[in-house]
Amino acid sequence: MASSDALRGHVDAMLLSVVAEGPVHGYGAIERIRDRSGGVLDFPSGTVYPALKRLERRGLIEGKWASEGRSKRVYRLTTAGTAALTTERDDWAATASIITRVLGPAQA
16 A cells, blocks of 8 residues: 555645546545545545645635535636646656656566
């Protein structure tokens, strides 16, 4: 399993990815990450909510208050967020490819 230190720099990208699935509130984003990781990643709200606020300040997601039962902030991806997610995915694929080559067996 990946260490939490190794994942820390990728929380924003993972949040962009789960928000891209459709509007979601903070706890719903935590659940989506947990589900998509097969239960391996279970980020605390103290990690997720500040990250959502940071992404909103950067204009990558937009939050609106919804009052279906309890009042909660629901987030959706903006056009800038879609572009940022594409870049994050491309960067991750390139990084993973390089690390895989380095960690793999030496080529003769």
